[in-house]
Amino acid sequence: MGRGIRDKVAILGMGCSKFGERWDAEPSDLMAEAFEECVSDAGVERSQINAAWLSTAFDSVNVGPSALPLATSLRLPYIPVTHVENMCASGTEAFRGACYAVASGAADFALAMGVEKLKDTGYGGLPARTRGVTNDMFAPNVSAPGAFAQLAAGYRGTHGLDKEDLKRAMAHVSVKSHANGAKNPKAHLQRAITSEQAIGAPMIAEPIGLFDCCGVSDGAACAIVTTPEIAMELGKTNIVTVKALQLSVSNGEEAGFNNWNGAHFKTTRIAAQRAYEEAGVADPRKEIRATEVHDCFSITELVTMEDLGLADEGQAWRAVLDGRFDADGETPCQIDGGLKCFGHPIGASGLRMLYEMYLQFHGRAGDRQLDDMKLGLTHNLGGHPVQNVCSISIVGHYDG
Amino acid sequence: MPGITAFGAYLPRRRLQRSVIAEANTWFDASLAAHARGERTMCNWDEDTVTMAVEAVRDMRMADSVDAVILASTTLPFADRQNAGIMAEALNLGTALRTMDVSGSQRAATSALMSALDSAAAGADAVVVAAAEKRKTRAGSPMELLSGDGAAAVQVGHENEIATLLGSATISADFIDHFRASGDDFDYDWEERWIRDEGWLKLVPEAVERALTAAGVNAADIAHFIVPCHLRRVPEGVAKKCGINAEAVTDPLLAKVGQCGVAHPLLLLASVLGSAEPGQKILVTAFGQGCDALVFEVTAKIADGQPVAGVEGWLATGVAETNYSKFLTYGGVMEREYGKRAELDRSPVLTAQYRNRAGVTGFIGGHCSKCGTVQYPKSIYCVNPNCGTKDTQEDHPMSKVPATVRTYTADRLVFSMDPPAYFGLVEFDGGGRTMVDFTEVDPETFDVGQKTVMRFRIKYIDERRGMRQYFWKAAPA
Numbered sequence: 001m002g003r004g005i006r007d008k009v010a011i012l013g014m015g016c017s018k019f020g021e022r023w024d025a026e027p028s029d030l031m032a033e034a035f036e037e038c039v040s041d042a043g044v045e046r047s048q049i050n051a052a053w054l055s056t057a058f059d060s061v062n063v064g065p066s067a068l069p070l071a072t073s074l075r076l077p078y079i080p081v082t083h084v085e086n087m088c089a090s091g092t093e094a095f096r097g098a099c100y101a102v103a104s105g106a107a108d109f110a111l112a113m114g115v116e117k118l119k120d121t122g123y124g125g126l127p128a129r130t131r132g133v134t135n136d137m138f139a140p141n142v143s144a145p146g147a148f149a150q151l152a153a154g155y156r157g158t159h160g161l162d163k164e165d166l167k168r169a170m171a172h173v174s175v176k177s178h179a180n181g182a183k184n185p186k187a188h189l190q191r192a193i194t195s196e197q198a199i200g201a202p203m204i205a206e207p208i209g210l211f212d213c214c215g216v217s218d219g220a221a222c223a224i225v226t227t228p229e230i231a232m233e234l235g236k237t238n239i240v241t242v243k244a245l246q247l248s249v250s251n252g253e254e255a256g257f258n259n260w261n262g263a264h265f266k267t268t269r270i271a272a273q274r275a276y277e278e279a280g281v282a283d284p285r286k287e288i289r290a291t292e293v294h295d296c297f298s299i300t301e302l303v304t305m306e307d308l309g310l311a312d313e314g315q316a317w318r319a320v321l322d323g324r325f326d327a328d329g330e331t332p333c334q335i336d337g338g339l340k341c342f343g344h345p346i347g348a349s350g351l352r353m354l355y356e357m358y359l360q361f362h363g364r365a366g367d368r369q370l371d372d373m374k375l376g377l378t379h380n381l382g383g384h385p386v387q388n389v390c391s392i393s394i395v396g397h398y399d400g
Numbered sequence: 401m402p403g404i405t406a407f408g409a410y411l412p413r414r415r416l417q418r419s420v421i422a423e424a425n426t427w428f429d430a431s432l433a434a435h436a437r438g439e440r441t442m443c444n445w446d447e448d449t450v451t452m453a454v455e456a457v458r459d460m461r462m463a464d465s466v467d468a469v470i471l472a473s474t475t476l477p478f479a480d481r482q483n484a485g486i487m488a489e490a491l492n493l494g495t496a497l498r499t500m501d502v503s504g505s506q507r508a509a510t511s512a513l514m515s516a517l518d519s520a521a522a523g524a525d526a527v528v529v530a531a532a533e534k535r536k537t538r539a540g541s542p543m544e545l546l547s548g549d550g551a552a553a554v555q556v557g558h559e560n561e562i563a564t565l566l567g568s569a570t571i572s573a574d575f576i577d578h579f580r581a582s583g584d585d586f587d588y589d590w591e592e593r594w595i596r597d598e599g600w601l602k603l604v605p606e607a608v609e610r611a612l613t614a615a616g617v618n619a620a621d622i623a624h625f626i627v628p629c630h631l632r633r634v635p636e637g638v639a640k641k642c643g644i645n646a647e648a649v650t651d652p653l654l655a656k657v658g659q660c661g662v663a664h665p666l667l668l669l670a671s672v673l674g675s676a677e678p679g680q681k682i683l684v685t686a687f688g689q690g691c692d693a694l695v696f697e698v699t700a701k702i703a704d705g706q707p708v709a710g711v712e713g714w715l716a717t718g719v720a721e722t723n724y725s726k727f728l729t730y731g732g733v734m735e736r737e738y739g740k741r742a743e744l745d746r747s748p749v750l751t752a753q754y755r756n757r758a759g760v761t762g763f764i765g766g767h768c769s770k771c772g773t774v775q776y777p778k779s780i781y782c783v784n785p786n787c788g789t790k791d792t793q794e795d796h797p798m799s800k801v802p803a804t805v806r807t808y809t810a811d812r813l814v815f816s817m818d819p820p821a822y823f824g825l826v827e828f829d830g831g832g833r834t835m836v837d838f839t840e841v842d843p844e845t846f847d848v849g850q851k852t853v854m855r856f857r858i859k860y861i862d863e864r865r866g867m868r869q870y871f872w873k874a875a876p877a
Contacts, residue, residue, distance in 0.1 A: 123739070125741075128741045128743075128814075128815065129744065130746055133749045133752045137752065137753065137756055137760050137859075137869065137871070138759070138760065138834075139835060140823035140836060142811060142823055142835075143813035145811065146811030146813065146821065150807035150808065153807040153808050153809065154806065154807040154825075156848065157849070203810075203812060204811075204812055205810065205811040205812060205814075206810040252783060253783055255825075255833070255834065256775050256776070256779070256783040256832075256833065256834070257785065257833075258827055258831055258833055262806050262807040385807075
């Protein structure tokens, strides 16, 4: 591991569009909506931005290839703009690019923008797509819930859990997120649900039911980053900095070597370990105040609690049911409603998670405001349990 | 002596109850009620004549190396891409062999068998003749009720025969009981009474008489008489006319299977060989623009040459299917709404397919010569994190290796012809694991820990270009 970028990058401003079925909005509308909030929050001019990163995942129903959609939508001043795609971790990848640009000194102000227009398909769920010429010959044709349902079977098999107990814990994950999302005016789904509703919902991919799935929506989120020094020069106080930014990408071992139990994310464990090291976190359960994790499906969030060290192995289902990750629990998870209530416009999600942390650190989270914000952790997971990309960021007050 | 050295069979697991076909169609044609009893075999959506033929060959005790693979059928998926060649790759038979498709008549399998026996007489050690049929029939047609889907295979050679050829004969006559023009889906047929009287009862006895003469065998000495006919009482009528004992007439398997076209003579032969005694004489006939007749004598080696499942084994593993609309859909007879997810266009990439054919068609993985780790697919660097060595993987055929389910789901969102789509992670005995599609799942019993075997199936059909992609799926053992 390198020396890392702890406290080298400050978040100067952030913006987030309303997420939802934005039938009225083009991707450019969503980007402009997030950008206007962000640029006014940051207090810099568009012309001051030196470099930008754009994250999207589905070119075919979204903005199309290259970085041009961002540059042209915002009329950026002919600066370097890079398009990134790393499946569901794409949003954090755009942020990572911008952070590295600032940390290296290549840019004073860098923009990370994530956008996804998922509701131009004509049907529910994520767009059906090929996985590349060679993969299509070998891999089963799967849906996202089907791929993540594997985790439930693996978790149940590894820890000898009843189907009913696991389903009950999965339901609580969603009930908790809906309760949080009900307090968030930017969320797509703003209604509380009951455990009975979640358990009784139509089955999508056994044991994942409709309420175990995150929403599908359109949205954009963005950040402008700079150095803490420049932020202070601009007169900013209460500066939020990046404490850790880590990525772990599967090399295929889980899918191909007989030592993975199918009940955890190898990448998340590795990325978490590196992130805690970079941020100087010794005991995540005591030091991480809140998390925004990749709750594409309830089972993903449940297992991720173990992989982040916030629950003991094989015990997350109990911790979930005990309310450890509820808004008033030990380590609230998805205090903004999560992917569950925001939906998952893929390119935007990582930045949307950071947006909530940013609001919490600035005391701007309204009814969702948590006290005593120390460190906040965001987590993205792209791909499937057997083979995936995991990104973890930790942010906190600047104490340099 | 030229003869049969191994045999096998395959019947699809689903057995469509004829009563549901009759119930749906007697409003139009009341005479169909006469055929409403019993069940017929029905391919799953991911089966065709190639996949069934592969399974029939996998069912038999095949020689380590074969000289030729011949596939006989009138319902081959490809008109110009050798179907037997796909079989040879799926069976990992190497490249140094003769492969050939034989078609055009209901006699295709027996004619191919005669040619194979000629090859054996000329010195060929092992020639595999497989036959498969999956007829497309119009809704409410008698043949919809009377046909079945199935396959059979025999291997012929010139030593260690389990049934020795004593003689054979062919009658060629352009007798058109039915026909199907090239490119057409459905048969056009003539009156059954004429087919019976002028066809079966005249052409078959003539061929039988010649074959018996060639074999030097008396009609009364035939222990098993195979007449693969779907018309009632015709086999018995033919036997009588030939002087063959009525008890020798082989059960045509109409009650539980249906008439499987070109495959039917070999399927009935496989059925007979499953219980035949040494010394018994078998007479196989096939009818189509004439008649083929072959006389065999069972040898003492019959006990050692039994297949893995055989006809009896496959008959015992069926599950009743009562959904007629599913049958019409899988048969391509009904135009179904599949939803927008089914619109995803995946055109064939023939370059990549050729590069990956060992892994995809042959299901060959890798075995690291340094650390012994088995992996699928085969890769450049060993997947073992403690090894990771480059270019150490040797070919490791995995299509016959049993596996265990580690994770799975039943997915109702993704497009599948057989929803919910079952897929998950399996771990192979002896190492290696991969994500697979499951087929022939019993939802009541399927769970983590289920033992599976690999089956050669259709992965994806590209209707737009007429291409089908084959791959291996895991089925409950």
